[in-house]
Amino acid sequence: MTSLTPPLSGRLSRRRFLRFLTASAAFLASVRATPGRSVAGSVIVVGAGLAAARALADAGAEVTVLEARDDVGGRIRTDRSLGFPFDLGAAWIHGPNGNPITDLAAQAKARTFLTDDESVVIYDRDGQPIPGKVVVERERRYRALLKKLEADAPRQAGDESLAAALKRLDPAALEDPLLRYFLSAYAEFDSGGALERLSAREWQSDEKYPGKDALMIDGYDAVTNLLAKGLNIKTQTVVKAIACDEECVSVAAADGHAYEADAAIVTLPLGVLKKNAVAFAPALPARKREAIARVDMGIVNKACLVFSEPFWDVETHYFGYQSAVMGKYCYFLNARAFCDANALVTFAFDSYGRAFERQTDAEIEGEVMETLRVMFGKDIPTPQKMLVTRWGADVFAYGAYSFASVGVTRQDFAALAAPVGERLLFAGEHTSAAYRGTAHGAYLSGLREASRVGKLLARR
Template sequence: MIRRHFLKNTTLATLAFWSTLASCSQARGPQIETAVSGGEADVIVVGAGMAGLTAARQLQDAGLAVLVLEGRDRLGGRIWTDRSLGVPMDMGASWIHGPDGQNPITPLAKAVGAKLFVTDDDSVILYNTEGQPISDDDLVASEEEYEELLERVAAYGERQERDLSLVAALQRVEPSALNDPLQRYHLTSFLEFDAGGPLDQLSTWYWDQDEAFPGKDVLFPDGYDAVINYLARDLPIYLEQGVERISYDQSGVTITTNQGEFTASAAVITLPLGVLQGGTVAFDPGLPNGMRQAMGRLKMGMVNKVALTYPRVFWDESLQYWGYTDPERGKYSYFLNARTFSPANALMTFGLGNYGLKLESQGDEVIAADVQQTLKRIFGGNIPEPEQVLVSRWTADPWARGAYSYAAVGSRPQDFNALGASVRDVLFFAGEHTIAKYRGTVHGAYLSGERAAKELLKVWAD
């Protein structure tokens, strides 16, 4: 506590400096540093993704001296707008899910004047392995069967004394569903995509025990990073700072990176669940046993994206999506037509569940050829070869170690909230994995950063 008050008194000049910068222009960019040996602030925020930047923004606006450490050479974390193909491609988060009502990302998008595009899930054609479209009647009937199947699985799960994986429950309720092309399509393109994890690891009890905001989903034609850059304005951010150790006690925190040491009275930690589980960042002393147990029960999903550009359009430009009933669950079963919101002749497809992890070991050329085989079955063999390909590999990414968190077999909703608890009023945690109600989402990450900032400010005021 002595050191905390000392820092309060000695950082008045720093606070005045940053406040002056913030008042100059809201359009001013972040104060980016790429090589710093060390520094001191009231609060250190670890991670420049949605959760970290939200917390840092609110803490700095409240008058604290904030310093943000980011291991990557860019902002955003799992919000990654790549422009190497000549157009914005969001290879991480893409949508505002349910932009109506209380979704906090909507006012952010409006504040920055971001262009938004409403996606229509009904603008879709599903093809079988012969390249023939499934009739609308058959698709609607299969969707109804899918909803009924999930209800039966949920009822079966509730009768069990222990949690089961969704695969195990499906095998006991309707084993044929896993081999039915249409049900396999729904189970992967919707359930595995939405939940993040594979059927054989998702909890039957809790895989869908979260909430959603109302309204159709919208995406950012010019890139999701617009809201990241808006939040980051005027924040002092140090890039390429790989955190190695976080030492803390009642007097404050010292964070050791690959470039130096940073000290503060408190810290907001937004390291992804996969990074925390990997043990590459040491905590001294170790985190409370309850947090470590909760961490061990949750898992990170294996959702990856493949973006391809072509010399010409060979598909229906007005159609937003199409599906494919691949025999291998999770393998390029869902395509997004970027041409509906972008000038590029571009498509995006997805590797989901276990296949999402499998594709990470393949080279870009192999992946592109594989996607081409699927497209040729649908559109014929005369389609052009892709000009460019871009692949996400979130599990292999050392700063993410997965796409987003999910409720694995044996986990509980309380586990997510347990990872958002504060430790000794010095460490405060945020991230999409720390909020059970909205886990696995950008708005969940935002709300967790807001929560961490409020909790820290309350302690600071005391």
């Protein structure tokens, strides 16, 4: 999935990338060349799958978007209650070079800030900054370990967890506080899953665009607002049931309204599909249900703390901490580096992300402050304001993003993406094997399915 952290190994498959670009560029070009002409028919988009809705509406389809929330961003949500734009979900364009979100951000005139993963000070458990040389050496070891894991996985008879593979290949790694830091701040953050749940075989099988990650400093919602402009979106419409036959697709909402169209694109998050929150008639094919059960949803939560004044170096982009607990406040983003807010954003991943959600805001603040006092001293001020996310408890997401759990293969992601018959189609980050867990993965999957509908409903 995503590198919320740096691309782990820059594994960009140029062939696949070019193939995708050609396909999506051809579709977009056909849409733009004949606006309002190439597609005839009606389409329901379940969940605000804005890329698909935009492309199809621009191509002339009659598109209705049914969205449960009262806004359209889904896991792209910008909160401004702290006095500056704080993204509760997606915040970075991961690998902006060639990334389609970069173009959308430019169209929306949204400002970005390139975060530099090397602009980091990592503190040990005694609050001492670790010398840069040591960090560089250990990061090299971390990268070598990733290569070793990648080479080892196909040689094993079956899949195992990343934690188990690490124990077998380099048992000392899991005891080394700095390597543990990289495994948490990079691998767990990147994928959304804990080492114990990540597939040793598949966790690195996704692809990255190149370039330093770009933060959307005015808020990621610039992109979703751009895509949503002028679309027929029915917010606060919780879909409960979807039925399809050879003629059409019918959708029932919790408020009693029913909708019918020639085709539907289901962009419900994997977490929602896992909970069977929406009934399908006929039932989804066994292979798709199996994939829904197998591919997992990770947890990434954020806590943003705003202070009266900075007590940290305002130029440094990140601060790291060698947390004893994996996934617990090991990484801090310095918002002051790119805006006026004296704010630090920290994260809780997967297993700890779940424990985090069971706490009150006051308990979370107490824990984060305990960590910051180790790093920056006992006299630092208490925060004026704090905002936390609880993505696991969000009934319209049930998690942050999908990841390859033990036993999952790329065919599982393909099964999640597979259409059911001609008229019931599926998009969303979890349907993109190559770019799962990212905003661009979700966007590209929407274009993929819009293209499929475009062929089905092509104007003759």
